[in-house]
Amino acid sequence: IPLARTVRCNCIHIDDQPVRMRAIGKLEIIPASLSCPRVEIIATMKKNDEQRCLNPESKTIKNLMKAFSQKRSKRAP
Amino acid sequence: IPLARTVRCNCIHIDDQPVRMRAIGKLEIIPASLSCPRVEIIATMKKNDEQRCLNPESKTIKNLMKAFSQKRSKRAP
Numbered sequence A, B: 001i002p003l004a005r006t007v008r009c010n011c012i013h014i015d016d017q018p019v020r021m022r023a024i025g026k027l028e029i030i031p032a033s034l035s036c037p038r039v040e041i042i043a044t045m046k047k048n049d050e051q052r053c054l055n056p057e058s059k060t061i062k063n064l065m066k067a068f069s070q071k072r073s074k075r076a077p
Helices: A059-073 B059-073
Strands: A024-030 A040-045 A051-054 B024-030 B040-045 B051-054
16 A cells, blocks of 8 residues: 555646536546546637636536536437 | 538547557547538547547447446546
8 A cells, every 4th residue: 555646636626607508618527546536527718718627516517517518418419 | 501511620630540548538429510521539648648539439439438328337445
């Protein structure tokens, strides 16, 4: 068991503000790993390419996932 | 209504092979937009940083989402 390990998470500040699905250009999900013990969710906003770290436990993310699955059922013509 | 629009999707080939959650270093979800009419899911593999486009409709993705939500409930000590 290593006594110390360098923790390298991407997110320092987790943004708990609600985010609109339509405002997101890209959503990155980074699973927990040896370098960072928590799941990280990074949203890149369409408007200004700003990156925001979202709380995986938040309703926002649950709603986003739901929105994705709803979109999935609609196929492009 | 524009008659023609340049379609710029990231994914050309969609990989329907099953992917292990643990093998994924990063998962990118790109919502449908004017530039690409479909949701795109890009997995970056831990091993070699290879990027694979996954099918949003596949069981793999549904299982991945489930795995994420299960991981979410376990907190790092």
